Amino acid sequence: MQNETIAVHGGYNKKEGYGSMSVPIAQTTAYAFRDSEHAANLFALKELGPIYTRLTNPTTDVLEQRYAQLEGGAAAICVASGQSAIFYAIVNVAEAGDNILISDKLYGGAVTLLTHTIKRFGIEAKIFRSEDASDLEEQIDDKTKAIFFESLSNPQIAVADIEAIVDIGKRNGVLTICDNTVATAALFNPIKWGVDVVVHSTSKYTNGQGTTIGGIIIERDGLAEFFKANENRYSHFTTPDASYHGLVYTDVPLPNFCLRVRLALLRDIGAAQSPHNSWLLIQTIETLALRVDKHSSNALIIAKFLEAHDKVKSVNYPGLENNSEYAKAQKYFEGGKASGLISFEVDTYEEAKNVIDSVNLFSVVVNIGDSKSLITHPASTTHSQMSPEDLAANGVNPTTVRLSIGLENTDDLIEDLNKALN
Ligand SMILES: *Cc1c(COP(=O)(O)O)cnc(C)c1O
Numbered sequence: 001m002q003n004e005t006i007a008v009h010g011g012y013n014k015k016e017g018y019g020s021m022s023v024p025i026a027q028t029t030a031y032a033f034r035d036s037e038h039a040a041n042l043f044a045l046k047e048l049g050p051i052y053t054r055l056t057n058p059t060t061d062v063l064e065q066r067y068a069q070l071e072g073g074a075a076a077i078c079v080a081s082g083q084s085a086i087f088y089a090i091v092n093v094a095e096a097g098d099n100i101l102i103s104d105k106l107y108g109g110a111v112t113l114l115t116h117t118i119k120r121f122g123i124e125a126k127i128f129r130s131e132d133a134s135d136l137e138e139q140i141d142d143k144t145k146a147i148f149f150e151s152l153s154n155p156q157i158a159v160a161d162i163e164a165i166v167d168i169g170k171r172n173g174v175l176t177i178c179d180n181t182v183a184t185a186a187l188f189n190p191i192k193w194g195v196d197v198v199v200h201s202t203s204k205y206t207n208g209q210g211t212t213i214g215g216i217i218i219e220r221d222g223l224a225e226f227f228k229a230n231e232n233r234y235s236h237f238t239t240p241d242a243s244y245h246g247l248v249y250t251d252v253p254l255p256n257f258c259l260r261v262r263l264a265l266l267r268d269i270g271a272a273q274s275p276h277n278s279w280l281l282i283q284t285i286e287t288l289a290l291r292v293d294k295h296s297s298n299a300l301i302i303a304k305f306l307e308a309h310d311k312v313k314s315v316n317y318p319g320l321e322n323n324s325e326y327a328k329a330q331k332y333f334e335g336g337k338a339s340g341l342i343s344f345e346v347d348t349y350e351e352a353k354n355v356i357d358s359v360n361l362f363s364v365v366v367n368i369g370d371s372k373s374l375i376t377h378p379a380s381t382t383h384s385q386m387s388p389e390d391l392a393a394n395g396v397n398p399t400t401v402r403l404s405i406g407l408e409n410t411d412d413l414i415e416d417l418n419k420a421l422n
Contacts, residue, residue, distance in 0.1 A: 088217060224250045
């Protein structure tokens with residue numbers, strides 16, 4: 001099946017249960033076992049089925065299957081937020097004493113999580129340049145457990161050199177994890193390019209209407225073989241897990257990465273997604289490809305308008321031919337589309353703030369991927385705690401304005417921006 005069809009039908013058999021056309025919300029904490037043997041079989045994985053909503057839920061299960069199919073993966077697992085998806089994906093492979101390699105172009109929350117919070121768990125993050133991966137391989141050692149990057153980064157809108165990163169991961173037997181939140185499954189499927197694990201914040205374009213927080217982890221087929229082939233690095237997958245009566249994950253004929261997130265991490269840390277939020281995401285994923293297409297074509301029109309405006313010094317949008325990321329966007333993303341994120345520079349800090357304060361249609365919000373257009377001034381808000389050097393390293397100047405272009409008519413958006421710029 002093609003992705004547009006999967007987005008509408010994947011993972012749900014409407015002839016089961018009541019024949020409900022809309023996926024039913026299983027708003028329940030737990031599930032009745034037929035008898036004690038059934039219960040024992042479920043816990044021993046001899047039979048699969050729901051036990052408790054922290055671990056599995058039938059509504060969430062539909063979203064997991066649908067997303068795994070969309071990304072061309074073997075399995076998926078939903079969690080409560082994009083942040084918890086990243087955290088679980090990392091600690092599923094790394095422990096105290098290990099290190100991970102992370103891109104220099106990441107979402108701010110990922111940066112603090114990976115460089116500060118998990119450091120206190122004894123996991124060190126080393127930074128590499130994801131736009132060309134030129135300093136990646138030399139930093140890999142015996143304790144490196146994962147390479148983490150964003151396909152299209154938020155907020156820098158940089159495109160990773162995905163082929164180079166995947167090659168280095170494969171050559172060295174190190175797991176690659178790609179955050180595909182901004183590109184979305186509609187523009188890019190990392191697994192089809194050889195990435196091992198994909199994470200998303202479903203709060204952004206997947207939701208598309210700013211109504212829920214969510215996260216998902218998706219794994220490629222064949223990770224059990226990968227763990228066995230790289231046994232020294234990933235021995236906790238190939239040796240008995242004392243916390244699950246000696247279970248060896250690679251002996252279980254189920255996709256291993258999500259299995260361990262579910263059995264060990266959701267069991268113990270428990271950032272489960274609520275069934276209602278899964279249902280909301282099942283509604284919005286039906287229109288993901290349509291929306292991302294429109295976000296991208298709208299953004300290209302706005303980027304061209306800004307480029308021609310005399311108050312605008314420069315525009316950063318990978319859909320513009322003169323952009324440094326243009327060739328990579330053309331190569332990797334469906335139809336060369338580049339999402340709804342744009343940033344641009346004006347002359348002064350005051351002018352940047354004035355633009356934010358003068359727009360009417362754009363909302364001043366620190367979110368992206370909403371159907372409503374959003375605007376931010378990173379230097380005075382999201383990035384205000386950073387030093388001037390860190391700001392520059394993150395591609396943020398006091399004169400930078402960021403836009404997340406929504407689904408409105410571009411004539412109205414242009415009129416609003418034009419007024420605010422003059
Ligand atoms: C927003 C975002 C996250 C974090 O997701 P939440 O759902 O807000 O926890 C992670 N990665 C990227 C690229 C994001 O844009």
